[in-house]
Amino acid sequence: MKRLLLILILTLSFQSLAKADDISDFEIEGMSIGDSLLDFFSLSSIEDNLISDYNDNEYSRVNLKLKKFNDFEIVQFHIKTKDKKYIIQALSAGQFYDDINKCYSKMEIMDKEIQNISPSVERRDYGIEKHPADLNSTFKSIYYYFKSGDGFRLACFDWSKKMTKENNWKDHIKLSAFTNEITTWFEEKAYK
Numbered sequence: 001m002k003r004l005l006l007i008l009i010l011t012l013s014f015q016s017l018a019k020a021d022d023i024s025d026f027e028i029e030g031m032s033i034g035d036s037l038l039d040f041f042s043l044s045s046i047e048d049n050l051i052s053d054y055n056d057n058e059y060s061r062v063n064l065k066l067k068k069f070n071d072f073e074i075v076q077f078h079i080k081t082k083d084k085k086y087i088i089q090a091l092s093a094g095q096f097y098d099d100i101n102k103c104y105s106k107m108e109i110m111d112k113e114i115q116n117i118s119p120s121v122e123r124r125d126y127g128i129e130k131h132p133a134d135l136n137s138t139f140k141s142i143y144y145y146f147k148s149g150d151g152f153r154l155a156c157f158d159w160s161k162k163m164t165k166e167n168n169w170k171d172h173i174k175l176s177a178f179t180n181e182i183t184t185w186f187e188e189k190a191y192k
Contacts, residue, residue: 023151028092031088032091033177037062041064049062051063089181090178091177094172107155114154121151124142133191137163141154150179151177
């Protein structure tokens with residue numbers, strides 16, 4: 001079994017990462033892609049927090065907040081909508097901010113750490129883009145890819161006043177692990 005593990009410690013200072021060779025080494029709060037949500041959460045808590053609002057319904061997301069999380073305020077999972085084993089296909093963790101500039105500062109610190117610790121991953125900085133769910137909202141993202149196409153993303157989301165008012169969405173930083181398969185779905189189907 002591989003021993004290398006990418007762990008994000010997102011206490012208020014967002015301080016350290018450990019090495020990873022591929023996406024299976026990536027772990028947040030003890031959970032990894034390929035694990036079943038049922039190993040960590042009750043079926044009722046998963047189903048009560050299941051959201052299927054993409055234009056394509058192949059995948060759904062589950063947002064959970066628990067007191068026992070050590071380093072994050074919220075964790076989000078993507079699963080195949082019809083999968084009754086609730087296998088994690090993508091996993092994200094986030095921290096909220098009242099000031100988007102604080103998010104950008106944390107992102108800069110984390111990006112430098114990732115580059116120092118994981119020099120073998122391919123880094124792609126996409127800068128600030130409009131969010132497809134609301135063109136008045138933006139996100140700034142940096143992707144890190146393994147040779148397999150799997151990878152992780154570091155992003156800051158700056159939601160418009162409308163999205164904050166209507167959905168109670170707050171500006172936040174998010175670290176996400178994903179497979180190449182779900183990335184293709186997001187790009188080609190999720191918002192089409």
